[in-house]
Amino acid sequence: MTTVFRFLPLALALAFSLASCGRQDSAAGDTVKIGMAAPLTGSQSDIGLDIQRGTQLGIDDLNAQGLEINGRKLKFELLSEDDEANPAKATTVAQKLVDAKVVAVVGHFNSGASIPASKIYADAGIPQVSPGSTAPRYTQQGYATTFRVVANDDQQGPAAASFLVHSLKAKKVAIIDDSTAYGQGLASTFEAAVKAAGVEVVAHEHTTDKDTDFAAILTKIKGKQPEYLFFGGIYSQGAPMAKQMKALGLDVPLIGGDGIQTPKFIEVAGAAAEGSYASIPGLPKDQMPGGKAFLEKFQARYNKQVELFAPMGYDAVFVLAEAMKRAGSTEPAKVLPELKKTRYNGVIGPIEFDDKGDLKNGPITINVVKNGKWETRDVVMPGGAK
Known part of the structure; x- marks a missing residue:
């Protein structure tokens, strides 16, 4: 009896521990x-x-x-x-x-x-x-x-560039990026594609994803007389940029990627958003x-x-x-x-x-702000098909 009681507390403790572990699992x-x-x-x-x-x-x-x-x-x-x-x-x-x-x-x-x-x-x-x-x-x-x-932007940048070249017939474009992995990467692939198509890149300027005053950059770009301005970044910079472009008399369309293709861009930019273009991965919603x-x-x-x-x-x-x-x-x-x-x-x-984890055969949609709303302008499928 003494032996039984000696081991009983240990046995009970072990049983309780196992039960607890079971509940946790x-x-x-x-x-x-x-x-x-x-x-x-x-x-x-x-x-x-x-x-x-x-x-x-x-x-x-x-x-x-x-x-x-x-x-x-x-x-x-x-x-x-x-x-x-x-x-x-x-x-x-x-x-x-x-x-x-x-x-x-x-x-x-x-x-x-x-x-x-x-x-x-x-x-x-x-x-x-x-x-x-x-x-x-x-x-x-x-x-x-x-x-x-x-x-990814290896698909999105060239799609936006193709639209600029073939649909908008652009000859001169300026570029601004926000120096982030996204904005700089998108701008780089866009720039490479438009240059390969014979479009002149008159300026490529850099800002940050925290800046909201673009007067100096835009004034510099205005003197280069681009037909379009491409922005690699997010709507929180893109919207004030669009307003400042109009205020400075840089009256050319703004083009961006998915970072600006949001209702918030139009809400913040107001009338200055009209005529802006943006690419976004995926089909129109x-x-x-x-x-x-x-x-x-x-x-x-x-x-x-x-x-x-x-x-x-x-x-x-x-x-x-x-x-x-x-x-x-x-x-x-x-x-x-x-x-x-x-x-x-x-x-x-x-x-x-694919073997890297990228989406296969991802389409790209090109949108334009018309009458205060984003509207689909083109859908570019893999390989350039529409």
Whole structure:
């Protein structure tokens, strides 16, 4: 009896410990954490919140489906983090998500945030699917964990250049970039393409993604007499730039990339936005295979229109979920090989990845501001087809 009682407390403690571990494992297995990172505050928050809302809608729809893996019903939880469009903050956010044991991340938006954060996710073996980072370098670092559901700037820059040359018949263009990975990268691919087509680049100036006074740069450019001004950057700089162009008498159309193709650009620029052009990866929202239904669902849920990349955030969630189903697991190491095999028909259309994690066959849409609204002008498919 003495021996029995001597070991009874130890046995009870061991049993309690095992039971506790079992509950923790069960909770960890049944609740699947997906990270999301984007600028949720600051000058680019409209885009970041748009991505967050689209991603959350995907999580909610996934939970409504009651996904089961190996007979266990999963509940997906979104952990959203604000990277403030800041490369340093992005790495802090990435480590926070890794420490929170997320199994995958939808994000970041800015290439300048995705690129430094991608090393942290790669070191942890966690898949990262960006809904909006377009700088080629993001997927050219050799990491097996980086994917994106938008065309990159090696596709977008030449598409915008082709439109300028063939549709607008331009002979002289000036360029400004915001010195970020996104803006500078987009401007560089655009510049190379227009020069190859025989267009004269009369100036290429640089600003930052924090500046809002462009008088000196624009005055310098005005003297070069360009027919168009291309801006590689985000609407928070593009909108005041458009207004200042008009005020200084630089009365030429502004052309940009996806960073300015948002309702906020028109709202801030006002009448100065009229006649501006912008390229954006993907089909026009109303031409996306699942676009109409998604736009209606988004409006009903948030009482807001889609800004830019909400459909991409939504599809990223289901791309990850489909990979988990094929893997029969939520473990990142097992999900990653299945992500590379993705063939998913999403809201935005067919999604497949190449060996770097880039979206295959991504279309580019060219838009123009007409009567205070963005309207589709051209759709450039891979290979230059329309």
